[in-house]
Amino acid sequence: MPKTIKKVGVLTSGGDSPGMNAAIRSVVRTCAYHNIECIGIYRGYQGMIEGDFKEMGPRSVNNIVNKGGTILKSARSLEFKTPEGRKKAYENLTKAGIDALVVIGGDGTFTGGLLFNTEFNFPVMGIPGTIDNDIFGTSHTLGYDTALNTVVDVIDKIRDTASSHNRLFFVEVMGRDAGHIALNAGIGAGAEEILIPEENLGLDRLLESLQKSKASGKSSSIVVIAEGDKIGKNVFELKDYVEANLPEYDVRVSVLGHMQRGGSPSCFDRVLASRLGVKAVESLIEGKSNYMVGLQNDKVTLTPLEQAIKGKTEIDRELLRVSDIMST
Numbered sequence: 004m005p006k007t008i009k010k011v012g013v014l015t016s017g018g019d020s021p022g023m024n025a026a027i028r029s030v031v032r033t034c035a036y037h038n039i040e041c042i043g044i045y046r047g048y049q050g051m052i053e054g055d056f057k058e059m060g061p062r063s064v065n066n067i068v069n070k071g072g073t074i075l076k077s078a079r080s081l082e083f084k085t086p087e088g089r090k091k092a093y094e095n096l097t098k099a100g101i102d103a104l105v106v107i108g109g110d111g112t113f114t115g116g117l118l119f120n121t122e123f124n125f126p127v128m129g130i131p132g133t134i135d136n137d138i139f140g141t142s143h144t145l146g147y148d149t150a151l152n153t154v155v156d157v158i159d160k161i162r163d164t165a166s167s168h169n170r171l172f173f174v175e176v177m178g179r180d181a182g183h184i185a186l187n188a189g190i191g192a193g194a195e196e197i198l199i200p201e202e203n204l205g206l207d208r209l210l211e212s213l214q215k216s217k218a219s220g221k222s223s224s225i226v227v228i229a230e231g232d233k234i235g236k237n238v239f240e241l242k243d244y245v246e247a248n249l250p251e252y253d254v255r256v257s258v259l260g261h262m263q264r265g266g267s268p269s270c271f272d273r274v275l276a277s278r279l280g281v282k283a284v285e286s287l288i289e290g291k292s293n294y295m296v297g298l299q300n301d302k303v304t305l306t307p308l309e310q311a312i313k314g315k316t317e318i319d320r321e322l323l324r325v326s327d328i329m330s331t
């Protein structure tokens with residue numbers, strides 16, 4: 004018989020992402036639905052160490068489904084990486100009567116949660132919240148869809164200027180290790196070329212492609228570049244390189260930065276957050292632990308945290324081909 008869960012703690016950790024609030028709301032309301040108490044833990048694992056807790060009833064999460072960021076705040080806690088820090092956190096949870104945890108964040112957050120479970124046999128469920136979509140075991144992480152829409156919206160605006168002045172724009176988007184945002188937003192916004200960390204396009208091919216597009220009659224172009232693209236030059240060095248080799252181009256750079264992490268979550272992210280929150284709490288009630296809830300083939304699934312942490316997401320090669328064809 005699984006241990007009866009009476010009080011669930013919920014926290015957000017690592018980088019914030021749109022949809023985290025909708026996930027908190029879902030966890031709180033699913034607990035209320037099943038007559039379980041819910042405690043909000045502020046500032047991720049750091050709040051667990053400091054006992055920064057607040058009881059959350061179903062009305063405490065009114066009007067947050069549409070808000071970006073996280074009402075519970077997020078933090079990176081170095082202290083939680085030490086056995087002493089985790090022991091303090093465990094003592095605080097026990098004192099507060101919390102007997103299970105839902106942690107919303109990325110792979111670092113899951114690593115901490117898994118370690119905590121191993122040391123104290125404490126039930127933990129993870130919800131993937133990061134705009135990068137780089138977590139194994141889910142087709143979408145919370146915030147990814149919103150970030151794509153934000154990026155496409157901004158590139159549409161940049162395009163207005165690019166086409167009015169016959170300019171080439173390099174737009175840098177987030178994605179140090181994963182090119183999902185660059186590839187998908189690039190296709191969605193009609194980019195000429197897309198540079199991602201998973202694929203070394205090479206400088207020659209970039210020049211060739213730009214020359215080809217000029218010859219084919221295009222007067223302006225957008226190149227989308229992920230932060231961690233494989234060419235090894237940052238976006239400003241790339242601009243210098245292209246201008247030195249193709250003097251006919253007047254290159255402008257736009258680094259989108261943190262605006263990609265903010266904003267009201269898309270409908271997709273709100274629905275996803277609601278589904279994942281329900282599954283996380285109900286899985287804890289069923290006695291499950293050490294899983295990440297995610298979306299696969301539009302079904303909510305469970306993936307062992309260990310696999311979610313170690314597994315690598317793959318870039319969709321068909322999308323690379325589509326992007327190539329679209330820039331003809």
Ligand code: ATP
Pocket residue numbers: 016017018019047048049078079080081083084085108109110111112113114115116118133
């Ligand atoms: P993002 O994708 O936005 O970076 P993340 O969850 O991967 O999100 P991290 O800063 O890597 O963000 O991790 C969040 C927190 O998880 C850390 O601040 C730390 O408290 C905890 N954590 C990460 N790695 C470990 C670890 N090896 N042991 C214990 N705790 C960890």
